[in-house]
Amino acid sequence: MRMSKLFVQTLRENPADAEVISHKLLVRAGYIRKLANGIYNYLPLMWRVLKKIENIVREEMDRAGAQELLMPFVQPSELWKESGRWDVYGKELMRMKDRHEREMCLGPTHEEVITAIAREGIRSYKQLPVNLYQIQSKFRDEIRPRFGLLRGREFIMKDAYSFDVDEKGLDKSYEIMAEAYKKIFERCGLETKMVQSDSGAIGGSVSHEFMVLVNENSETNAGENDVFYCPKCGYSANSNHAVSKLNPVNTDGGFEKAEIKDTPKCGSITELAEYLKVPSCVICKCLIYVIDGKYVAALIRGDRTVEETKLMNAFNGNEIRIAGNDEIEEIMTNSGYSAVAGFIGPKGLKGIEIIADETVVPLKNFVIGINETDKHLTGANWGKDVDLPSKICDIRLVEENDLCPQCSEKLKVTKGIEVGNIFKLGMKYSKSMNAVFSDKDGQEKPFIMGCYGIGISRTAAAAVERHHDEHGIIWPQSIAPYLVTIVPVSDQDEQQMKIAEEIYQKLLEAKVEVLIDDRSERAGVKLKDADLIGIPYRITVGKTIKDNLVEFKTRSTGEIEFITPEQAAEKIKKIIL
RNA sequence: CGGGAUGUAGCGCAGCUUGGUAGCGCACCGUGUUCGGGUCGCGGGGGUCGCAAGUUCGAAUCUUGUCAUCCCGACCA
Numbered sequence: 001m002r003m004s005k006l007f008v009q010t011l012r013e014n015p016a017d018a019e020v021i022s023h024k025l026l027v028r029a030g031y032i033r034k035l036a037n038g039i040y041n042y043l044p045l046m047w048r049v050l051k052k053i054e055n056i057v058r059e060e061m062d063r064a065g066a067q068e069l070l071m072p073f074v075q076p077s078e079l080w081k082e083s084g085r086w087d088v089y090g091k092e093l094m095r096m097k098d099r100h101e102r103e104m105c106l107g108p109t110h111e112e113v114i115t116a117i118a119r120e121g122i123r124s125y126k127q128l129p130v131n132l133y134q135i136q137s138k139f140r141d142e143i144r145p146r147f148g149l150l151r152g153r154e155f156i157m158k159d160a161y162s163f164d165v166d167e168k169g170l171d172k173s174y175e176i177m178a179e180a181y182k183k184i185f186e187r188c189g190l191e192t193k194m195v196q197s198d199s200g201a202i203g204g205s206v207s208h209e210f211m212v213l214v215n216e217n218s219e220t221n222a223g224e225n226d227v228f229y230c231p232k233c234g235y236s237a238n239s240n241h242a243v244s245k246l247n248p249v250n251t252d253g254g255f256e257k258a259e260i261k262d263t264p265k266c267g268s269i270t271e272l273a274e275y276l277k278v279p280s281c282v283i284c285k286c287l288i289y290v291i292d293g294k295y296v297a298a299l300i301r302g303d304r305t306v307e308e309t310k311l312m313n314a315f316n317g318n319e320i321r322i323a324g325n326d327e328i329e330e331i332m333t334n335s336g337y338s339a340v341a342g343f344i345g346p347k348g349l350k351g352i353e354i355i356a357d358e359t360v361v362p363l364k365n366f367v368i369g370i371n372e373t374d375k376h377l378t379g380a381n382w383g384k385d386v387d388l389p390s391k392i393c394d395i396r397l398v399e400e401n402d403l404c405p406q407c408s409e410k411l412k413v414t415k416g417i418e419v420g421n422i423f424k425l426g427m428k429y430s431k432s433m434n435a436v437f438s439d440k441d442g443q444e445k446p447f448i449m450g451c452y453g454i455g456i457s458r459t460a461a462a463a464v465e466r467h468h469d470e471h472g473i474i475w476p477q478s479i480a481p482y483l484v485t486i487v488p489v490s491d492q493d494e495q496q497m498k499i500a501e502e503i504y505q506k507l508l509e510a511k512v513e514v515l516i517d518d519r520s521e522r523a524g525v526k527l528k529d530a531d532l533i534g535i536p537y538r539i540t541v542g543k544t545i546k547d548n549l550v551e552f553k554t555r556s557t558g559e560i561e562f563i564t565p566e567q568a569a570e571k572i573k574k575i576i577l
Numbered sequence: 578c579g580g581g582a583u584g585u586a587g588c589g590c591a592g593c594u595u596g597g598u599a600g601c602g603c604a605c606c607g608u609g610u611u612c613g614g615g616u617c618g619c620g621g622g623g624g625u626c627g628c629a630a631g632u633u634c635g636a637a638u639c640u641u642g643u644c645a646u647c648c649c650g651a652c653c654a
Contacts (some may be wrong), residue, residue, distance in 0.1 A: 012603055012615065013589045017647055092652065109654090143578085143652055150654095157654055209654090217591070224653085308651085321651060323654095418654065455654035471614095489613050524614040531614090542613055551613090 001482065003517040003526075007044050010529050022464035023148025025473050026573040029532045036151035038145025042457075045533065048481035050156060054135050054185045056478065057158045057454060061478040064180040066131035066160055071113045073137060077103035079112035082433045094141045106139035111429050111451060114161040116234050118447055119159040119435030125165050125399055128437065128447075129173055133160030149461035150222055150417065156456040163447040165439065170448045171426055174206070177422050183328035184454065185419065189476020190463055195227050195255045196237035197421065206424040210454075211237055211416030212462040222465045225413025228398050232409035238418075240309035243394055244402035244411055246359065249303075253365040254386035254564065255379030263376045267342025269302045276367060276378065279303070284360050284368040284380075286344045288328055288352075291317035295331055295352040297344070299389065299397055303368075307397040314355055314393045337371035339489050345369035345377070347386050357396050361388065417462045418455075425449040451540050464534075467556075473534030474556050477575075484572050485535040489523045491541035499550070499565050500541040506569045512576055531555070537575070539568050 006032035017034075018024040026032045031046035042050060058068065077095070080086035087092075094106040107113070114132060122128065138157045145153050162173035178194065185192040189213050197209040214223040228244070229236035237243070266272040273280040283302030288295060291312055298306055312320040323331075328341050337351040345368050346354045367381045368386060382388040400413045430436065430446035441447045460479065467474040477483065484507065488500035500516060507514040515535060517526045523542075530538050540551040549562040552571060563571070 009604080010615095011588055016583090016589070019648080084643085090652080138654075140653070144648095144650090146647085155654070159654085319651095421654065453654050458654055487613095492612065522612055522614085522616065524612090524616080529615085529616050542611075 001515050002188045003485075003515055003529075006515070008533070011530055013304075018148060020147045020150065020465065021468060022150065022222065022461040025052055025464055025468055025532070026148060026461065029473055029534065032149065038142060038151070040149060040152060040154075045481045046460070049475070049479055050456055052077075052479040052481075053188055053456050053459055054156075054158070057135065057184055057456065060180045060184045060187070061131075061133050061158070064131070064176050066133045066180075068134060069132055070134050070136060071107070071110050071117075073107050074104055075107050075113055077105060079116055079433070080105065083112050083115070083429055084432055085112070090319070092140050092142065093136075094139050107136075108138055108140040109135070109451075109453070110159055111161065111295065111425070111449075114435070115429045115433045115435045115447075115449070118161075118163050118430075119433065122163060122437050122447070125439050129162060129164045129169050131160055131162040131177075133452075135329070138402055147222055147224075147461075149457045150465075151224070152268070152383060152457065155458060158454040158456055160452040162450040162452070164443075164450070165437075167426075170426070170450050174424055174450050177450070178208065181420050181422065181452070181454070184460075185210060185212075188459060188479050189461060190419070190459065190466060193227065193229065193236055193416065195229070195416070196241050198238065198240040198313065205426060207470070208422050209416075209418045210420035211238075212419055212466055213414050213416050214465055222462075223417050225416045225418055226413055227416040228400075228402075228411045230404035230407060230409050230411055233404060233407040235314045235404050235406045235411075238416075239397060239413075240307060240546045242398040242411075243405045244398045245405055245408055246402060249281045250279070251282060251301075251362045251364060251366070252365055253278055253379060255365045255367075258377065258379045258381070258385045260370065260372075260375055261378050262374060262375045263343075267340070272342075272367065272376065273302065275517060276376075278367060282366045284345075284363055284366050286346055286369055288323040288331060288341075288344060288463060289320055290323050290327065291315050291320045295323065295327070297346055297349055297352055297354045298357070298395060299346060299354065301358040301363070304357065305358055305397040306357070306395055306401075310393070311395040314391070314395055315353070332371065333566050335371070338370040339369070339373045343369045343371065343373050343375065345371055345386070346389065347371070353391070355391045355393060355395065356389045358392060358394055359396060361392060367573060397511065416459075416463060417458070419459045419462050420452075420454040423450060425451055468534075471528070472532035475534045475536060477536045480513075480534065480536050482513045482515045482535050483576065484512060484537040484539060485517060485530050485533075486522075487517045487526050487530060487538060487540045489526075489540060491518070491520050493545075496541045496545055499545055500539075503539060503541070503550075503565050503569050507572060510569075510573050510576075512572055514572075537572060539565075539572075541565075 010030050011028045014024045033041045035041055096104050097258045135158045139154050142153050164170045192210040194208050197207045211227050225238035228242040266275045269280050280302035285300050285302045287298045300306055308320050332338050367378050368380050370377045380386050401410045404411055421527050427446040436444040436446050464473050486500050486504050488496040504516040536555050538553045550562050550565050550568050552568050553560045
């Protein structure tokens with residue numbers, strides 16, 4: 001391709017609305033352009049990158065025995081009502097009506113449609129297992145789109161769905177996909193970590209995410225997920241799912257008897273601990289949450305934080321938020337108290353479920369709220385002064401240096417970009433949508449399903465996030481829009497232009513994806529653009545052509561060598577083999 | 578949805594306090610110059626100042642409303 005004809009516009013300055021590096025660079029280098037909030041045009045260079053990623057995904061999915069198909073982007077509400085998700089998916093599902101007032105939605109994911117396909121097309125166990133996938137634009141009306149392609153509303157995704165006879169089959173399908181994913185990301189030049197995760201709105205039991213780990217010290221944190229991992233045994237999990245063993249701490253408050261003490265203005269754990277001169281780990285914290293419209297009181301040790309996803313899952317909820325002051329007031333009134341947040345305790349709460357984190361169980365002679373403002377009960381003990389709730393779960397956020405649940409090594413934390421995930425769905429959809437097959441014994445059984453996603457556009461952005469320098473993008477070779485760019489330094493110099501053109505033709509013949517910067521620009525402009533756009537190899541034809549030498553530069557290493565035009569062409573040909 | 582900020586040419590911004598009919602840099606067009614890291618000069622095109630209403634002889638500027646965008650929190654590939 002000739003740069004003079006290529007549809008690309010590079011910018012000198014970063015776009016004002018870009019926050020993360022991948023967004024800035026992709027806009028500056030002319031790969032994407034915003035059309036609306038969270039909605040982007042993929043310009044020719046970007047489209048080439050996306051197609052590269054898609055093809056890697058296709059090859060590995062096909063190799064894993066999956067079959068590609070394409071489902072509609074617009075879906076009827078009926079299917080979503082069958083699965084029950086029409087009411088629980090929330091505003092993220094883009095709903096609309098057609099001219100006949102029929103309710104439709106834009107596909108955020110395709111479990112419903114694929115299940116409908118399976119129930120019509122698969123009648124016998126003999127047809128199983130089967131894995132179907134598609135690569136397509138998805139639409140999720142995100143609350144807050146941001147970070148360019150990393151969190152758009154419209155994005156390209158590969159979604160695959162497996163159907164099996166039984167759990168054992170699903171385990172196998174799941175394993176095959178996990179292996180395929182590892183290969184896919186490896187081929188895309190991305191190091192990923194497969195971590196345990198919460199299964200969220202899609203439902204199901206077991207789930208893993210593929211995370212591209214990003215540096216904590218990068219200027220912005222494009223990694224939106226905290227990943228906890230064990231350097232020793234390899235345990236790793238998203239913070240919304242991670243569990244840990246606790247470092248031993250003193251859980252005895254040391255108070256000699258149960259006594260109500262004045263604790264003026266001690267509404268926070270820090271203030272309370274300081275005032276009573278006790279460590280925060282002997283205080284029992286009580287937080288009020290609203291889960292699917294119902295109030296829940298959560299007890300947790302004072303030095304720990306509630307992980308809201310875990311708490312929500314403990315109640316099989318879909319939506320969780322912390323209660324507001326007016327809601328707390330309502331609970332207090334109903335229970336005959338009048339305390340404000342910070343002085344709430346489980347004792348005497350009416351019409352509200354109470355759950356305790358495991359961390360509060362061993363507490364002795366501890367401190368706890370008693371629903372009286374500016375007072376706390378000290379020296380409390382379970383059973384004697386306060387009842388221990390019957391519902392005891394792990395609802396805490398893991399912290400760095402907690403102990404690994406598998407091997408007790410200290411856990412570490414890092415930021416990650418989720419580029420793929422795999423779920424064991426089980427019968428969630430096949431049951432609700434009555435998708436069944438006849439098993440060996442002639443009995444009808446629901447399919448055992450799995451689903452597997454890869455964010456194609458997000459993977460591209462993650463690659464930029466991971467591979468760039470102060471000059472621009474450094475594409476991994478496998479997903480670069482072009483492999484090599486030829487830059488004649490001066491378009492005034494006939495010999496330079498002639499040699500550049502010769503190399504270009506030679507590489508074209510060898511089916512190399514090659515650019516030639518034939519624009520009538522100064523050297524600086526062309527070289528800056530080559531770096532910004534991030535082509536892996538650059539052949540610069542300059543003054544040294546008088547000695548029959550060109551400069552061969554590798555973008556990723558910065559390595560430069562002077563070789564003959566023939567050698568340069570041969571070198572590129574070798575690279576593609 | 579809550580908290581904060583911003584909307585002026587394709588992009589980045591100034592002008593607004595103190596109303597007088599819009600400007601700079603990049604990009605674009607013409608021309609000359611320069612030619613291995615975003616040359617320099619001359620000339621040029623492009624904007625209903627987000628939108629609407631109001632105040633005023635007169636509004637980018639003041640008032641009200643509205644829409645959009647960005648950042649911080651609750652969602653997820």
